[in-house]
Amino acid sequence: MEDFRSRVEGERPYLLRYASLQLRDPHAAEDAVQDTLVAALAGEAGFAGRSNLRTWLTGILKHKIVDAIRRSSREATLAPAEGDTSELDAMFDASGHWIDAPGAWADPDALLEQKHFFAALEACLARLPQKIAQAFMMREHLGLDTAEICKELAITPTHCWVLLYRARMALRECLEKDWFGR
């Protein structure tokens, strides 16, 4: 029993990091992790027979994170500019061709072993506008599908795809500039 408690506590730093990537508010991240640890210790029986503690805890944490997003999006109103993609107009000419066509990124798989690359990626993520980052991280970090994201953020699928598209375009450009263009 004590052993289980200390193993669960040992995952706290990972869980906090996981929550912080999605929730930009450190207090909200801390709360979600705390709720997760409490739920995990109360529900040890639910873990019995599963092999990976971290995976199990992350599954609980995802629900707590979605709860936090749901609470905060109830309070926030959507700025009208978020469905708009006019910032992308600068990347294409009038006929829709790339002004600066994407080049090949050298050996991307090797990058996935580099800490510095992930630091650059995180810096780019931090520059995304809040709502865009939120939708994008729900999709790529929490692994939710579009229908779930629409439901939690109370937006239409079309709006959701626009947010995700804008996030990817901005991240691509940021990495191109800050990492690949060095």
Next chain:
Amino acid sequence: MMLSCKEVSRLVSQGLDRRLGVLERLRLRLHLAICDGCTNFSKQMAFLRKALSRLADHQSKT
């Protein structure tokens, strides 16, 4: 009718979030076959997804 690069970039992104229709996939493939910029873009989008899926693991080691 041929898709523009701008339309292709939007469709490539949506292809990561929903199943594209037969016609969309066909038009996408036709464009990618002749456009290096969009082919690179498409690979970069796949790479972004892979990188994001590893983000949490990576920094927890520091």
